[in-house]
Amino acid sequence: MSEPEKEITIYDIAKKLNISAATVSRGLKDHPGVNKNTKKKITDAAHEMGYRSNAFASNLRKKSSNIIGVIVPRLNSSFMSDVIAGMEQVVNEANYNLIISQSLETVKKEVSNARAMFNNRVDGLLVSLAYDTKDIEHFKPFINRGIPVIFFDRIFEHAEYPTIFIDNYKAAYEVTTHLIEQGCKKIVHLTGNQLRNVYAERFKGYKQALADHQLAFDEDLVLINSLSSADGADAAKQILNMHVRPDAVFAANDSCAIGCMLEMKKQGIKIPADIAFAGFNNDPMCCVIEPNLTTVNYKGYEMGGVAARVLIGNLTNQLNTKTTHSIILRSELIIRESSVRNKR
Amino acid sequence: MSEPEKEITIYDIAKKLNISAATVSRGLKDHPGVNKNTKKKITDAAHEMGYRSNAFASNLRKKSSNIIGVIVPRLNSSFMSDVIAGMEQVVNEANYNLIISQSLETVKKEVSNARAMFNNRVDGLLVSLAYDTKDIEHFKPFINRGIPVIFFDRIFEHAEYPTIFIDNYKAAYEVTTHLIEQGCKKIVHLTGNQLRNVYAERFKGYKQALADHQLAFDEDLVLINSLSSADGADAAKQILNMHVRPDAVFAANDSCAIGCMLEMKKQGIKIPADIAFAGFNNDPMCCVIEPNLTTVNYKGYEMGGVAARVLIGNLTNQLNTKTTHSIILRSELIIRESSVRNKR
DNA sequence: CTGTTAGCGCTTTCAG
DNA sequence: CTGAAAGCGCTAACAG
Numbered sequence A, B: 001m002s003e004p005e006k007e008i009t010i011y012d013i014a015k016k017l018n019i020s021a022a023t024v025s026r027g028l029k030d031h032p033g034v035n036k037n038t039k040k041k042i043t044d045a046a047h048e049m050g051y052r053s054n055a056f057a058s059n060l061r062k063k064s065s066n067i068i069g070v071i072v073p074r075l076n077s078s079f080m081s082d083v084i085a086g087m088e089q090v091v092n093e094a095n096y097n098l099i100i101s102q103s104l105e106t107v108k109k110e111v112s113n114a115r116a117m118f119n120n121r122v123d124g125l126l127v128s129l130a131y132d133t134k135d136i137e138h139f140k141p142f143i144n145r146g147i148p149v150i151f152f153d154r155i156f157e158h159a160e161y162p163t164i165f166i167d168n169y170k171a172a173y174e175v176t177t178h179l180i181e182q183g184c185k186k187i188v189h190l191t192g193n194q195l196r197n198v199y200a201e202r203f204k205g206y207k208q209a210l211a212d213h214q215l216a217f218d219e220d221l222v223l224i225n226s227l228s229s230a231d232g233a234d235a236a237k238q239i240l241n242m243h244v245r246p247d248a249v250f251a252a253n254d255s256c257a258i259g260c261m262l263e264m265k266k267q268g269i270k271i272p273a274d275i276a277f278a279g280f281n282n283d284p285m286c287c288v289i290e291p292n293l294t295t296v297n298y299k300g301y302e303m304g305g306v307a308a309r310v311l312i313g314n315l316t317n318q319l320n321t322k323t324t325h326s327i328i329l330r331s332e333l334i335i336r337e338s339s340v341r342n343k344r
Numbered sequence C: 001c002t003g004t005t006a007g008c009g010c011t012t013t014c015a016g
Numbered sequence D: 001c002t003g004a005a006a007g008c009g010c011t012a013a014c015a016g
Helices: A010-017 A021-028 A036-049 A055-062 A078-093 A107-119 A137-144 A168-181 A197-212 A229-240 A254-266 A300-316 B010-017 B021-028 B036-049 B055-062 B078-093 B107-119 B137-144 B168-181 B197-212 B229-240 B254-266 B300-316
Strands: A067-072 A097-102 A124-127 A149-152 A163-166 A187-191 A222-224 A248-251 A276-278 A295-297 A326-329 A332-334 B067-072 B097-102 B124-127 B149-152 B163-166 B187-191 B222-224 B248-251 B276-278 B295-297 B326-329 B332-334
Touching (some): A010 A021, A010 A036, A055 B055, A078 A097, A078 B097, A097 A107, A097 B078, A097 B097, A124 A137, A124 A300, A168 A187, A168 A197, A168 A295, A187 A197, A187 A254, A222 A229, A229 A248, A254 A276, B010 B021, B010 B036, B067 B107, B067 B300, B078 B300, B097 B107, B149 B300, B163 B168, B168 B187, B168 B197, B168 B248, B168 B332, B187 B254, B229 B248, B248 B254
Parallel strands (some): A067 A097, A124 A149, A163 A326, A187 A222, A187 A248, A248 A276, B067 B097, B067 B124, B124 B149, B149 B163
């Protein structure tokens, strides 16, 4: 293999063109007030010589990185993949770069990821919280240095942090109401850590829908777990052991709903005749399970794009026009066979 | 909100401790030959003053970024998420950072991602190729500058690029043999772009298994598409229109197999009695579809870890000990009901 | 074991 | 419109 090519700098370009490095630097940007001709000469020479700008030197000088950090619980859902794609789209257009990490649902990793992002001097941070994050102390250093942090989906309410999410309360209210309209009277709710807004709000929506339809709220029908598929299977066993058998299950995510359904089916329970089901997220699996799963859909691509746009807005705008409020995106109930009992 | 805190540097620490910046710099690293006491004083002061190292300055000086770039087709599979987690594990331990991007299965985006990585001066690159990548010209600049590029899973064979993958040929051979042993004689193969080793090798394995069991290879039984779930459904329709109905389908991935199964079921076909099925990847969906899908499992976490380890090895080793060969990881056939016809 | 010194490549006043 | 010069914060010879 040949020797690595020499790295060429603005000085090399300057020398070749008999102009100053300063002019080259300006010519390479959109800088106003550079002669059109020299600008063209500069970009041509740069291209021809195989120049690539040195971000380190530039960042060092400008004290900004043009990098945006992203911390999510997990990458392995089509939802998150969409979120990231949405972010990338927006971020690339604004000439920023993304650095992504997963907390694998633990605060511990979330904290260490945050520290890494901080040391890497990201210009801003987009975060969806881990399962068990209790406080947001680990994002304090960012705020102290004036680096914007934005929460999306799994948010934390706090004046310093703008948030992007859906109306989980309303969505859950609609799901529950739908189940009630199908004649269900004893509805189990499978939910996750109540520290997370998404689960707390869905729980509230469920509760309110019961109240509004004159159904008693029964604490024993609420099962809190990690919402994995295995947790769903465990829940199925618990449900089947209840004295009076429930007639519906509303799980706060699809994996858990599906794990639960699979176990129920194994035990010979008929869905939705014996027990109706609804999930949340509209994972592709909803259309694989039989019967297909009723769920709530919301657009990851859009959420990622909006989050990125708000962040970049706060990064580039004048100091006094920062967005600090919440943005609430739309979601929709998708009714499938798993919950349909009324014949028409 | 208060003013952003002042950024503190090794000079501030040096001043406070009445020593030189050079010593502080050394003290902050594992540098041998620094007095234990001064080292402790330095780290204490650094911590107390809220120091964070400035990677830009360091990178600029060292001409290396400690960043490893990753380009994958998509993030939205549990396989890829595992791969990334495996990489992160290894990479963090070695004090590198990861910057991840998805090509969304197009060369176009793969090329632009590669360029971005190049401009961001990654120290090395881990790549799994997009669906339609024809050549690897876009990785040439890395090689020219001596930046290692490693392919994993969807590889490209070339002396300059180490590769990590599984024996797709053997795995497919085993799947096909299994189907034949179940009494299947007319086996459809759903596959993807033959530019990708994974699909080409699986195709070869399929073909060879037929040959070794005295079954004629029939070109019309091989359907090439994009392997999406929708492509699977289309394939189902084609298959059902064939003059003599096939008795098995081996798809090169699970999504496609499942899309195909769902459509077949809708048409009233019995699986595996009328037609047996096998997929590839062991996606969680395999255990949701009914009947559960026979498939090939391989460990993403391991593959990510190995790829990262090889890369870091090449980065840190002496010039002459680079790994340039291939590493082949193990995979396993997982037999489920979708392909079991023999009663025992 | 520690200090001195000289840049890494770029941006940005400040002058022309 | 362009140039000169300084400096971002760190590291690595080299010299004590």
